[in-house]
Amino acid sequence: MRNLKPLILLLLIGGMILTAWSLQLQEYLEKERLRQLVGAYGIWGPVIYLGLWLLAAGMYMPVTPLVLAGGVLFGYFWGEIYVLIGATAGASLTFLISRYLARDWVAVKLAGTRLMTLDEQVARQGWKIVALSRVIPILPFPLVNSAFGLTRISLTIFAVVTFVGLFPVTMPYVYFSDNLFDLLQGKLSWQVILGVLLLALVAITPIVYKNLRKGR
Numbered sequence: 001m002r003n004l005k006p007l008i009l010l011l012l013i014g015g016m017i018l019t020a021w022s023l024q025l026q027e028y029l030e031k032e033r034l035r036q037l038v039g040a041y042g043i044w045g046p047v048i049y050l051g052l053w054l055l056a057a058g059m060y061m062p063v064t065p066l067v068l069a070g071g072v073l074f075g076y077f078w079g080e081i082y083v084l085i086g087a088t089a090g091a092s093l094t095f096l097i098s099r100y101l102a103r104d105w106v107a108v109k110l111a112g113t114r115l116m117t118l119d120e121q122v123a124r125q126g127w128k129i130v131a132l133s134r135v136i137p138i139l140p141f142p143l144v145n146s147a148f149g150l151t152r153i154s155l156t157i158f159a160v161v162t163f164v165g166l167f168p169v170t171m172p173y174v175y176f177s178d179n180l181f182d183l184l185q186g187k188l189s190w191q192v193i194l195g196v197l198l199l200a201l202v203a204i205t206p207i208v209y210k211n212l213r214k215g216r
Contacts, residue, residue, distance in 0.1 A: 031181040034073065035073065035074065035075065038074070046082055049066075049069070053086030053090040054086075054089060054090055054093055057089075057090030057091065057093045057142070058093060058094075060094070060142040063090065063141055063142075066086065067083050067174065067177075068177040070177065071083075071179075072177045072178070072181070076175055076178040079174045079178060080167075083166075083170050084163055084167060085163075088159055088162050088166070091158075091162050092158070092159050092162075094146055095148055095149040095155060095158055096149065096155070097146070098148075098149025099155075122148070130161040130165065131161050131165045134161070135165055135168060169202060172202050173199065175195050175198060176192075179192045179195055
């Protein structure tokens with residue numbers, strides 16, 4: 001199912017394009033107009049956006065829509081910064097919930113899964129395991145964060161490595177969503193093409209990694 005996520009994302013974007021064209025919404029899909037609207041709220045725009053990250057983390061919701069929203073609402077530079085801050089804060093919240101508030105419940109959910117082996121691996125390699133889980137996101141983001149909360153790794157190391165490690169994974173999504181309105185308007189610019197290629201690279205990385213692991 002996880003390998004189908006890139007296909008589902010492409011189908012969703014394709015549906016958005018067809019809807020925009022059929023309803024003739026192209027003239028309203030101007031990113032500068034939208035960003036001026038968000039900018040009119042001042043600091044509250046980013047604050048609300050980051051609050052949504054914490055809400056999604058607390059409810060164990062998928063975060064890909066929030067990553068895409070970062071580029072759409074704030075552009076590539078600030079969008080990437082807010083995504084990294086929001087993703088790290090959300091991951092840390094899930095980590096803390098697992099470690100201090102819901103340890104027994106999460107332990108039952110993870111019992112018998114591959115995630116339980118993280119404790120032994122983290123005890124030996126620590127930050128390297130966290131970095132690998134970020135750069136090659138094979139397992140669902142909320143479950144991985146919960147699993148790390150059950151290990152002996154410190155919150156500081158977890159948060160710092162998460163912030164740095166998420167950059168190469170989130171950057172293609174934010175870059176693509178920064179130019180998403182161009183695609184919805186039917187403009188196939190080189191930025192859009194580059195964004196699609198970067199997304200494809202992120203999508204195939206876990207598949208290649210798993211195949212290499214099987215080969216060994």
